[in-house]
Amino acid sequence: MKFFLYHVVMKLNIKNETSRLRSVVLGIANNNGPIPVPEACYDPKSRLHVLNGTYPKEADMIRELEEVAKVFEKYNVEVYRPKIIENYNQIFARDICFVIEDKIFLANILPDREREVDAIEHVWSQVEKSNRIRLPEDCHIEGGDVMLWNEYIFIGTYLGSDYANFITARTNMAAINALKTYFPHKKIKYFNLRKSNTDPYNNALHLDCCFQPVGKDKAIIHKNGFLDEEDYKWLLDFFGKKNVFEIDKQEMYDMNSNIFSIDENTVISEVNFIRLNNWLEELGFTVEKVNYAEIAKQEGLLRCTTLPLIRD
Template sequence: MIQQHSETDTLQKVIIGRYENYNESPAYAELVNEEQKTGLPPREQLKEEFENFRNVLTEAGVEVLVPDYVGKFVYDQLTPRDIGVVIGEKFLLCNMVKRSRRYESAGIFRYLHHIPDSEPNIIIPDSPTCFIEGGDILIDKGNIFVAVSQRTNQEGVEFLKEQFGDVFNIVPIKARALAEGENVLHLDCMFNPVGEKAALIYEEGFEAVPREITDVYELIKVDKAQQQELATNILSLSQDKVISRDHPLCKPINDMIRKTGVEVVEIKFDAAPATGGSFRCCTLPLLRGQY
């Protein structure tokens, strides 16, 4: 079973990033994110932090899955969020921009095989120019928020309207471009619902914040330095609990989340953010429910 109608419903089953075999064949490495220009994290640090992350999820009652090793031509399987996304009871397999990431989906195929096939509920864009990445899609309160960004284009937005517009309200968001002095890679690096009615937001990343956000959420504002440390990129375990970085610039945001009545579990997590992704980027939820 797969299901997701809200970012903050209770997390029951999730695929997390694979640290094993990271950058095992450097000859196949492709610069995926700007952050990687400063160097790639050591595997020992990745191992320690991902195993701790997995233990925290398991202790919270979440079933944790890890992608299979795809091959040496995929050097980075840390951030499965972009591979696909569960929307309602369907799985959207994304078409990613970067060449080296397009094969990552093979690592989760065996989990997709377990999805009941009473209807065609695995959706794949037909057009090779239709780009969508899971980090640009957030589902909450009957809306699908989708960013037109470095990695998702307008054709991807139209595809979501075609596939899900009869059930969800599709809310396009235009992210500011690199040329405008911003390097917000995905929507979840500048917006993330928290608890029942709050949301983290980095307003400077938006060309315009839609009313579906400003009129609905109590906004916790993140500044540029905090955004660069991915303070927005938390993972909700439920409406009552989130996982966030144990980092000096994230702590003020974590304290503001606590003031909304949500428990914050702080975890040391520095290696993956050095490549451009934190807790939400490093997870692909398969099952969320209000149970």
Template sequence: MIDVYVGDETSPLRAVILGTAVGVGDVPKMEDAYDPKSKEHIAAGTYPKEEAMKAEMEAFAKILEKYNVKVYRPEIIEDYNQIFSRDIGFVIGNKFVKPRILKDRKEEIQGIQYVIDQIAEENILNVPVDVRIEGGDVMPWKDHIFVGYSEKEDFDKYIVARTNREGLEFLRREFPDKKVKGFQLNKSDDIAKDNALHLDCCFQPIGENQAIIYKEGFKRLEDYEYLKNYFGEENLIHITRDEMYNMFSNVFSISPKVVVVEEKFERLTKILEEKGFTVERVPYAEISKMEGLLRCSTLPLIRDKN
């Protein structure tokens, strides 16, 4: 059995599902792409190739294994994108949540079913029919659960709106001992630099009490202000529009002191090292072309309890 537990984003990691690029298949047709960055690279002829993405993911796996993390990988579904395991399930406390996501991705959960089968049935939460929620929008953080979401007007309008008000309310019902705080995000189906696909595309806690943040990713100023007041401005690393586009906030914490970062993120790496973090650098630029990065491709199962 796997006794899942995740209380925050940074406590020492013991077990994780890392997605896979094996069998991802050919370049999708434009009409089959569901985020603006993928569309951009399909149009430009620069969409990533399977071999390049496999190499990037294996480099990430080696870093995780270096820190004695148990790494599970999805069973392969041919001609199917299984890279971004974050969205098809997530753990809060000792509960594994099986969300409802884009219908285009509904088969993805089959690749990790063998892992879910090792979790006690009473610790698995299935979301109701009207709830839409993806793991990239959900961040357990101590007494809080931070949630990126869209109100009905935006949710109905944008393909890139992935978590609805019902998703937010579901988490409030299921985790009444937590402060579930929703943040509306700016969305665009057409312009990647104006689109916060998930909360982790514009914000992520690191360390004990710090965070990376892109102010303009938030639809409402008061949502950004809430996080600024919660963490303290001196504990925020602000990133630019271009850095958000390149996924600077989508790093991955192995522990409060160890952060995995895309190897080309020179400015961020310098700041993190000056703050005392150990930075593990990994090539992930090809995967980033699909509007996801390191956090997106991981599904933490077990972190240490504080």
């Protein structure tokens, strides 16, 4: 009798931000490494907390991530975690990879973070080889800048000629043009984001730091995150002003737009986002509230720590 080993192929499916979630990668904070020196920080908010002596403790971040893992368990979502690399920050799974339809893209991230990619090889290898995409080296892109909304792909970028001077500029036009070749049937809309290496109140690290759709037709938006007011107005018109929750500079800093949808009626949100959570609940959403304020000190929140693989 002959035995045949069949390689399990994961059938990826991501077409929007809010369809029922079935499978996800959730970041991990175990063995997270020492507090970085200010010059080694990838974003101004982390740098600020290092300088102030308020950088998050590993134990607190582990606890916060486990709160989210329990919510996923409650909703029967399959959860993958990165393999632990000793003394290495692996919290923000969205930065290193993203899925569009049935294809998974390895992000061309900051060179210092390349090892994070190896830690999700057990996920990457389950995908059909033809659907595993690594873009050319000149294509800079991170998952927080890529947002799917049915026939649209929304992408955050920075169009300034001084792009190379900003460690906070993570997605360039070369990457956007490359995605156009993979998805000619999609409408790709890109947004010029405000960047700062030193001021977290005036820095949209990724598109999801100043904008995110929720439900079927709602959105959270921070106007000042967009360098071009026309981009902000376009989103306001697209969703309709009555469907938009506008957040102020402090709420943007606290990461109010960086919540995460389990389905069209259910979101995971930070417990301290009182104004936002009230708005969502008044609209009929179920809001699963978690503590995530320590992780937020690194300029990322719920969407940044999650990498959806399959939605219905």
